[in-house]
Structure formats: structure tokens, C-alpha cells
Amino acid sequence: MTNNHPELFQRNRHNPILTAADWPYPINSVFNAAATLMPDGTTLLLCRAEDRRGHSHLCVARSVNGFDGWQIDPQPTMPADIERYPEELWGIEDPRITFVPELNKYAVVYTAYSKDGPGVALAMTEDFHTYERIGLIMPPEDKDAALLPYRIGGYWALIHRPVGGPRAHMWISYSPDLRHWGSHKLMLEARRGAWWDANKIGLSPPPIETPRGWLIIYHGVRMTAAGAIYRLGLALFDLHTPERLLKRGDQWIFGPEERYEQRGDVGNVVFPCGYTIQPDGDTLNLYYGAADTSIALATGSINNMLAWLDENG
Numbered sequence: 001m002t003n004n005h006p007e008l009f010q011r012n013r014h015n016p017i018l019t020a021a022d023w024p025y026p027i028n029s030v031f032n033a034a035a036t037l038m039p040d041g042t043t044l045l046l047c048r049a050e051d052r053r054g055h056s057h058l059c060v061a062r063s064v065n066g067f068d069g070w071q072i073d074p075q076p077t078m079p080a081d082i083e084r085y086p087e088e089l090w091g092i093e094d095p096r097i098t099f100v101p102e103l104n105k106y107a108v109v110y111t112a113y114s115k116d117g118p119g120v121a122l123a124m125t126e127d128f129h130t131y132e133r134i135g136l137i138m139p140p141e142d143k144d145a146a147l148l149p150y151r152i153g154g155y156w157a158l159i160h161r162p163v164g165g166p167r168a169h170m171w172i173s174y175s176p177d178l179r180h181w182g183s184h185k186l187m188l189e190a191r192r193g194a195w196w197d198a199n200k201i202g203l204s205p206p207p208i209e210t211p212r213g214w215l216i217i218y219h220g221v222r223m224t225a226a227g228a229i230y231r232l233g234l235a236l237f238d239l240h241t242p243e244r245l246l247k248r249g250d251q252w253i254f255g256p257e258e259r260y261e262q263r264g265d266v267g268n269v270v271f272p273c274g275y276t277i278q279p280d281g282d283t284l285n286l287y288y289g290a291a292d293t294s295i296a297l298a299t300g301s302i303n304n305m306l307a308w309l310d311e312n313g
């Protein structure tokens, strides 16, 4: 099938916008960053930085315009806390930020890499300086998780991607207190066979709330003889019953095309963990890890994504 639509995302001409060379201390790579707009309009990225042991920690970078002039914390903002949280033994990765108005705090959901595999951990913060860990909320193997910003029917909701068998799907679970999780529901299944999103999918950035539903950008992993290709697709879910799928796109909408996406520690990977929305309420800045090596930015329109789903869903 040909691309009979204009591209939904435009890459920033400064891409990649952050690399290890920008870092104030030695690291191997920086990628898969969570994002949020602070009350003063500053863009905050909570970046996954990987050291030369291969272990990751999180580090804050701030920018007034969201693409350059980054102020990077002089040391790791959130290192793994192995003493108190042994499940963080091999580092912490791939954060997603959700601002939670009821608590007036940001929820940071991240991957804790334990010796039994990756699990989902949660920490709360007000300022991105100090973090109050809640600990592991989904045991291994589970990752690609984000919290919804408010309770649904009285319960907090977490989207995540457990791995139980040969295929890995997106699930949603509910909690009265952010600590105890249940009412697990299958949300979106990986397809089979030749599909771009066969066998393994996962949530990319946190869901985007729109009047028509939760718009979800998810990644699909296509295994080929030359390795995996990580690409992005769209799906829309009911606002009040988020496990209810309304529309799913058949084609991927964004994939590795530029050199910095195709080459790096893990080539052919675009992996967004965060976005910000510009003051017009429609323009989305999508921050993505490129080839597990650097951070890049692409910009799109929420309305155009919804219109694309109407035509291609």
C-alpha cells in the first residue's frame, strides 16, 4: 500500500536534539526520554542515560523552546536506588511522566531492570529534584507503562505491557491507591504474521486525551532477518472505558528513516516516551529515542492524527 497521505510528523531540523556529547558527565548514550511542560512553559525531559557499564539512570534536561538551549542536570537526577529497591539492580529505563491534578504531583512510571528481568516501577515528584518511590507495581516481565492522569470510576489506571508468552500485548490495570493493582484487562493485541506490529507491541508515550477518546501512539516490533524494526502506530480508546478500542490504524505512521534513527547502538529504532502539547492545544512535540543512541523531536497535529484514524482505522 502506498502512502496516500501527507506525513503526520515532521522531524525537527536540529535532530538529534540531544546526544551523549551534550552531557556534563561521561555517558555512553541518551535516549527514550519522558517529557512534560512545566508551569512556566519550560519543556522538561527526563532522559534515560546509559553509562559505560550498560546501566541506565534518569537525568533532567530543560529547554525554553523545547529543541535547543538545554540545561542538563550536572549529575544523574534519579540514579537507581539498589539498597532500598533491589529490583533496580541493572538500572532504570524508559520513563513516562503523567501530571496528576488530584495529587498535584507528577507520576514517573519507569522500567526497573531487575535480575529477573524488567518490571514496572512508580515514583512521585513535585519538582523533578526529589522523588518519592512507591516501588515495583508490576513484576517482571513487564514494561512500557504509563499512568492515566485521573481516576476512572474511582480507580487509577495503568497501561503496561506484560510478557507471558510468544506474543506481548498492551494491558490496563486498576488500583484504588496506586499500590495494589487488579481488574487486569487486555487493551490492544499484537497482530500476527507479516504485520508491522506482529507479535510485540507496547505503549509509547502516555495516552493523549482528546474529546473523542484516548489517542494512543504505540510501537510495533517487526522481526526481520536483519533484526528488529521499531515503528509507531495509532489507536483510539474510549475515554470512560479505556480498554474499549474504538479505532486502530492498519499502517504504521512513523518509522526509522534518517541516519540517526537507522544507525546507533540499536539501529532502526524510533522510541518515543513523551510529548508536550503547544499552547494551541493541537500541536504535539513528540520526543523519541533514536537508535538507542540520541534524542530526537518530531512535530505533528492531534487533529490530523484523529482524521488519519478516521480514514485508515
Ligand code: BMA
Residues within 6 Å of the ligand: 032, 093, 094, 143, 230, 266, 269, 271, 289, 292
Ligand atoms: C525495547 C525498549 C527500549 C529500547 C528498544 C530497542 O525493548 O525497552 O528500551 O529502545 O527495546 O532496543
